[in-house]
Every structure is written in structure tokens, then in C-alpha cells.
Amino acid sequence: MELATLKAFQAVAESGSFSKAGEILFLTQPAVSKRIASLEDGLDLKLFDRIGKHISLTEAGRTLLPEAQKILSQVDESKRLLANLSNRVGGSLHIATSHHIGLHRLPAILQNFTHHHPDVDLELSFMDSEKALRLIEIGKLELA
Template identity: 55%
Template sequence: MDTQQLQAFVTVARLGSFSQAAEQLYLTQPAISKRIDKLEQQLNARLFDRIGRHIHLTDAGMVLLPKAQHILATLEDTSRELSNLSGRVEGELRIATSHHIGLHRLPPYLRAYQQAFPKVKLDIQFAESEVIYQGVLEGLWEIGIITLSPQPHKQLQQEVVWQDEMHFVCSPSHPLAIAQNVCLQDLGNYDALLSKPGTFTRELLNQRFDQAKVDLPVATSTNNLDTLRMLASTGMGWSLLPHTLLNNDITAIASNIPTIVRQLGCVSHKQRSLSNPAQQLMSLIQTL
């Protein structure tokens, strides 16, 4: 049993896919399968049930998973602590960010970081904030740069970097475009185009509607904010978008609703030491 086999096992278990695990680990699918096969042979136990295209952990796999995660996390923490003793800022740094932040917030910070620390190899993954949140919790990434959770996990450290004002928007041809002093009850009379349930942004909006005891009439849900902007521009309904996405195709609704602000920033694990590259990136993002 070696760490490469355990990493392959943990990644397949998390993603539920050999092909996706291979892509994330920069390996071929046969290479991933070979590592899993060797691990199963060494343990004399089947770790996955493969039913059609679906993969499920066996009882043995469920026993191994938390232990494998602990082994990998301990080894990584030890490696970071030893590396940090040198004071050098080099090596690989695994981070993840949402598509929106990666496109509209991060570029100047990444440019400055690469110029300041050219010996650091940045491995950046793009995913939904909620997926990244869980990934940092499991040790997949050192830092997540995401929409922060309204209800932080006790094992994660959240650092607010940006206050992201959200706007109710619609097409210029939508009835709400010419309305004044729009309230939540008014929005409840029209179809909404929103992020999917369970997302941190959707939680903020749900709280407002729940407090006002107003039903939220959702017509379409997607976690791609650019798609929501496009749909809103067609007149299909209203949406809630950050100010960075406002353009001439949509108009801000004149509402009397208190501004919804989502917090964007960095998340890391409280019980895992950050590498020198991670510490420097956190510092740069918070001070630039």
C-alpha cells in the first residue's frame, strides 16, 4: 500500500468516477484503475462496486475511506511543516475557486503572486463554492477562494476579502423594469431565475423570503451566473446577480428591499498548517 494508491482511492470515492479522478490527478483512467486494483489485491478486499456507470463504496471501502483520508492529511501536514522550516516559498500550491471569483476577482492577485513567487507552481481548480468548501474540509485543497458560507463549519477558518453586493435584475422589457419601490411580495408575483438550492447565495435569498413569509416562484435554477444573466435578459424572469455582472442587457430593479450582500473570501482548515506558499497567497489577497 502506498500514498499514490490511497490518493487514487480517496479521489475516486469523492468524485464517484474513475474518469473524473484520472482527470483531477492528471493520470489516465487505466492508471487509476491499476492503482485501485493493486490496493484491493493488497487488502484482499473489494473497495468499489461497479454497477453500470455508477460506482459505490463497499463496506470495506467505507471502513478504509476515513482512515485513508487521515493518513494522507497527516503526511501532507508533516511535509508542509518540514518544508516551512526552510522559509522558502516554492513548490506546488493547490487551491480552488469559483468560476465567478476566478474570472472577476482573482486575476490581478494571481498576476502579483506569480511575479512575487515565480518558484511556486499553482494548481488551480474551478468548482462551485459548496464543493470547494467540502474539498478544503477533506484536505483536497489548502485554500478555497469562494462565496463564504453563512453558517461556517467549526473546523474551517473563513477570512472575508470582498463584500459582494447583489442586485435584483430583469430585462428592460420585463414589467418589473419600470416598477418603483418593488418589495419581496412584488417579486413573488413573477418567475425567478436563481442559483440552485443548497448554494450559499441561494441560502441568503431564501432567508429573506422565509422571513417575509413570501413564496419564491423559481422557474429555472443553475449555478452559472452568466447563464442566469442571459436568461434574465430574455425576459424569462428576474434574478439576483452581483454588481460585476450588470450590463446593458439587464436592468437593476428599483426595490425597497435591503441590499443582500454575500461575503467572498478565503477558507482554510483550522487543524492543518498552511504551507509557506499558501500563507503568502493569503497575505497578498488580504492586503493588495
């Protein structure tokens, strides 16, 4: 089991949609589907019932979800604790911006930031402000 597949599983389970999970993870819907298929194959269990566009967790999915949430939370907490030991800033920072700002104003700023904070996993996404606000509200972005 890889962390990326657990993140995809959690996103699909919590959003109720492969497409919405893709938006949250900044992946295409087929990429999310592939990760879920890989997880199901590896476990030899079906995690979701798919009826048309509606999906729901199977018993195996309902059993796995709280465990996946714990694992992902523990990984994030471990990264934070280890970063604190070294007095270095670390972890992940998810930010969104418009194309214009991202292409013309941010490159020098982000280059400086990544130079001074190499342990920060920076994820930059381009999107409109309404979508960015929704993702901030649900905790998927830290800055927009």
C-alpha cells in the same frame, strides 16, 4: 500502500467516478483503475462495488476512506511543518492555464519560481477556464 494509490482511492470515493477522479488527479481513467486494482490486490479486499457505470464503496472501502483521508492530511501537514522549520516555501501548488499562456508566457516565470522555491511540487495543467474554475471551487487547484 503508496500515497498515490491512496489519493486515487480518495478521489474515486469522493467523486463517485473513475473518470472524474482521473480529471481531478490529472490522470487517465485507466491509470486510476490500475491504481485502485493495485490497492485492492495489495489489501486482498474489494473496495468498490461496480454495477455498470455506478460505483459504491464496500464495507472495506467505507472503513478505509476516513483512514486514507487522515493519512493524506497528515502527510500534507508534515510537509508544511517541516517547510516552516527551514523557513523555505514548500508543499504542492496546483495551477492551470490555457495552452497559449502556458507555452508562451509562463515558462520563464515558472522556471524562476522553481529556481527560488525548489521544495514546491508544482503541478501545471492545461485546461479551459470553466474546468479550472470548477477545480478551484472544490479545492483541487490553487491558481488558474
